Amino acid sequence: MxxxxxxxxxxxxxxxxxxxxxxxxxxxxxxxxxxxEMALQNARDAYSRRNEAKTIWIVKSxxxxxxxxxxxxxFFEPSNDKIYRHPQFYTIPKSVKDKLF
Amino acid sequence: xxxxKIEENLFQLLVQIADDKLILGHxxxxxxxxxxxxxxxxxxxxxxxxxxxxxxxxxxIAVKLENKNRSEDELAFFRDEREFRNIxxxxxxxxxxxxxxxxxxxxxxxxxxLFQKFCDSNFIELSDVSKKIVxxxxxxxxxxxxxxxxxxxxxxxxxxxxxxxxxxIWEFTNEMFEFGNVxxxxxxxxxxxxxxxxxxxxxxxxKKIFDxxxxxxxxxxxxxxxxxxxxxxxxLGYLLAEMxxxxxxxxxxxx
Numbered sequence: 001m002x003x004x005x006x007x008x009x010x011x012x013x014x015x016x017x018x019x020x021x022x023x024x025x026x027x028x029x030x031x032x033x034x035x036x037e038m039a040l041q042n043a044r045d046a047y048s049r050r051n052e053a054k055t056i057w058i059v060k061s062x063x064x065x066x067x068x069x070x071x072x073x074x075f076f077e078p079s080n081d082k083i084y085r086h087p088q089f090y091t092i093p094k095s096v097k098d099k100l101f
Numbered sequence: 102x103x104x105x106k107i108e109e110n111l112f113q114l115l116v117q118i119a120d121d122k123l124i125l126g127h128x129x130x131x132x133x134x135x136x137x138x139x140x141x142x143x144x145x146x147x148x149x150x151x152x153x154x155x156x157x158x159x160x161x162i163a164v165k166l167e168n169k170n171r172s173e174d175e176l177a178f179f180r181d182e183r184e185f186r187n188i189x190x191x192x193x194x195x196x197x198x199x200x201x202x203x204x205x206x207x208x209x210x211x212x213x214x215l216f217q218k219f220c221d222s223n224f225i226e227l228s229d230v231s232k233k234i235v236x237x238x239x240x241x242x243x244x245x246x247x248x249x250x251x252x253x254x255x256x257x258x259x260x261x262x263x264x265x266x267x268x269x270i271w272e273f274t275n276e277m278f279e280f281g282n283v284x285x286x287x288x289x290x291x292x293x294x295x296x297x298x299x300x301x302x303x304x305x306x307x308k309k310i311f312d313x314x315x316x317x318x319x320x321x322x323x324x325x326x327x328x329x330x331x332x333x334x335x336x337l338g339y340l341l342a343e344m345x346x347x348x349x350x351x352x353x354x355x356x
Contacts, residue, residue, distance in 0.1 A: 010138065031140050037247055042140035045147050 013039040014064060015047055016057040025057055103224075107290060110283040111224060112166045113186070114293060116176065117280060117329055118215075119159035120187035123177055124337070125208065126152030127344050131195050141198075144244060148205070151237045158230050165226075178348035182338050186281070188328040190273035192337040199252055199262035203270055205245035207307065211277045213238045214302050218294035227292070246310060253314025260316075267311075268319050275324035277303070 010032040016025035028047050033039035039058045048056060067075055083089050092100070103111070129149035136142035160173035190208060195201050216238055219231035252259040278300045280293070287293045311318060327333070 032138055033140065034251060038251070041244055041247065042144065045144045046140065049147060 010034050011039075012061040013043070013058045014061050015039075015043040016059070017043075017047055017053045018055040018057075019052065021054050025055070030061060031058075103290075107287070107292070108166050110286050111227075111292065112163050113283045114280060114287060115159050115163035115166070115227075117186040117283075119156040119163065119176070120185050121156075121191050121208075121212075122152045122159070123156035124185070124187045124340065125191040125204075126150070126156060127340060128191065128193075128195050129201070129205075132201065137198055145201075148241050148244065151241060155234050155237065158234070162226050162230065174348065178345045179352075182333055182341055183331040185333065185337065185341070186329055186331060187333075187337075188273070188276040188279075189325050189334050189337075190270065190276060192328075192334055192340060193270070193273065194336055196266065196269075197262060199259065200266040200269070202245055202248045202252060203263060203266040205241070206249045206310070207270065207274055208277070209238060209242040209245050210306050211299070211303050213242050214299045214306075215294070218299065222293065223291045249310055249316070250314055253311070253316045260314075264316055267316060271319045272321055272323055273325050276326055276328055279326065279329055281329035 011034065012030055013033055013036075014030050015028055017028050018025045031039055031042040031046055033042050036058065040056060043056050043058050044053075047053070126149045129145050129152065132145040133142065133149070136145050156177070157173055160176045164171045164173055164176065190204060193200075193204065196204075213235065216231045216235040220228050220235060222228040222231070249263070252263040254260075278296045280287075280296065288295050308318065310316075
């Protein structure tokens with residue numbers, strides 16, 4: 001009888017580290033772990049061994065919703081041909097610029 | 102400053118505990134490059150370094166007390182087997198992953214309770230360093246405790262191997278609560294805690310986790326002893342040979 005092969009691959013988790021309280025979290029890599037507690041511990045060992053972090057977030061990689069490379073066109077290009085939609089399109093009158101900067 | 106007799110006893114005590122940590126740290130370092138997954142490889146190497154660092158801090162206090170111009174390296178690398186005062190549980194070969202985790206769990210629990218009490222020691226240098234060490238141990242304990250829960254509840258295989266490791270290690274646990282002949286003297290001076298209280302607390306916290314996982318404490322009446330007096334298992338000599346060879350081949354070398 002063929003034995004059922006047990007899936008021994010652990011879940012993949014993305015790790016986000018906050019360097020100082022109040023600052024944004026930065027994605028710094030991923031770890032394998034069986035569950036969230038172990039993922040936190042592994043993240044701490046891999047990415048914050050020398051006091052780098054104040055807080056660590058971990059999130060299951062499979063829970064992240066992402067755009068795909070094929071979305072690149074429809075998602076990000078539409079406004080490129082309407083240059084007036086970009087703030088750089090407008091020139092600031094010299095008198096205003098002088099006052100501002 | 103303490104009187105001479107207390108200093109001598111304190112030196113003995115510090116060396117005993119530092120030896121535990123040095124030998125355990127070396128055993129853990131043997132996992133480097135061999136752990137079941139990369140993340141665990143990093144974790145075990147980190148815990149090995151924690152233990153070796155703690156040993157170093159304790160040796161430093163010890164050599165200062167001894168005042169014979171010995172360095173902490175001399176204690177670690179230029180003593181022979183019979184001069185080591187570690188308990189035997191830490192020198193046992195690393196075994197499989199379950200064995201390593203079971204040993205860590207039993208030892209971390211003890212070490213955590215001990216250093217918690219050391220924070221209140223009358224010997225100020227010990228209480229200062231313990232406040233730093235206890236933080237590291239609480240993390241080490243979190244690591245081994247979480248693994249015990251997972252191995253105990255995990256699969257039939259993980260449960261079997263974990264119980265097998267407990268059955269094998271258990272006879273070496275009693276030695277944790279012996280401090281050779283320094284014990285009573287230092288307890289009276291409020292320098293070290295009463296080990297009977299630590300033993301009771303240790304049994305409670307170990308039992309609590311085992312009960313959660315249906316792991317059994319073996320019912321045995323024989324317990325190993327002797328490490329605190331320099332009597333060791335056959336394994337310590339091989340470990341020391343490997344650990345000390347570089348330092349002994351190039352004595353006094355600086356790098």
